Amino acid sequence: MRRRFLFAAGGTGGHVLPALAVFEAMRDLFGEFDSLFVCSGRELELSIYRARGIEPEVVGSRGIPRELSWEVLRSAWRNLKSLAEALEVLRGYRPHLVFTTGGYIGFPFAVASRALGVPCLVHEQNLRMGLSNSLSSRLAHLVLLSWRESLSIYRGPKFVLSGMPIRRMRREDEEGKLRTKERLGLSGYRLCVGVLGGSLGSLYLLDLASSLAKELSDVAFLLAGSYPEERLRGLPGNVVCMGFLEEMSDFYCASDLVLSRAGAGALAEICSFALPSVLIPWEGSAGGHQLENALMVKRAGGAEVLREGDPSTFDRALSLLKDMLDPGLRREMGLRAYSLVVPDAASRAAKIVWGCASGGV
Structure with missing residues (x-):
């Protein structure tokens, strides 16, 4: 019998891209199957899906407020509709x-799947x-974790290390770079210096990169992400904006180091x-998860962490970039960052998903 899978993934590229990576790995490993993608209908989500020839189903959903207010009632009503x-x-x-x-889209489908025995x-x-x-984890059969350190936080047979599935990209040797x-x-x-502010860009990182570029004329700053046209006028000549990229191979292959926010997809x-x-x-990330992610990479020795609200951030960033002109330091930090990677994460997750659908869990 041909298997059917529903992928509930939406909100940001950070949720959509891992689901697509697992989907593509399943195709490679197991051949044809039926699939339905569901998202919350934001323009960014839809553009990512449609670039791959996928037309997702749209289900309205809303975040869950963390403080009591009238917004709690509005959110509850919207999420009840999402569950229906x-x-x-x-x-x-x-x-x-x-x-x-x-x-936002995940929880209604976790509840619905539990209710229907899926x-x-x-x-x-x-x-x-x-x-x-x-x-959702309380209702799920399994929870797949992206980072080894998470296994010290979440214990029990339900929690499994799969790694962080990422999009497929070209890799190059030194000559290719x-x-x-x-x-x-x-x-x-x-x-x-690659500058990565997430799929929607970061005006703070754009301004920081522009200021750093004025001090470091022999350093290039390569920006990925969408930025308002008026903010790109008058940038120093050593700042290049590539815009929003579906295919990030050139960005990473050209970068010697990255100045970035700390979303999980970007870090992976x-x-x-x-x-x-x-x-x-990003200081506005829910529950401070970007800071947690960043400190994890710092503990491994693969990154330095600065804070947006700290008045010393510019001076510290300038000093760090000067230090990283040393290729030996960059190489050592890069290897430490690579030590966090769980190899073949998309394939690992795909095998777990397929096995569970086949009655393996």
């Missing part, structure tokens, strides 16, 4: 398994689970390329 929609989708599609990567697997991208996955830099017009610089990709990083966690 999730039940309707599951009854109509009748999947053999639900796979969710968390976010196995549900939850994947957690961050070091610590957020509220949605914490609730030099060719990529030359093609991008970056070959004349002593160092290329940075570590997989054995790149050192200077991390400035």
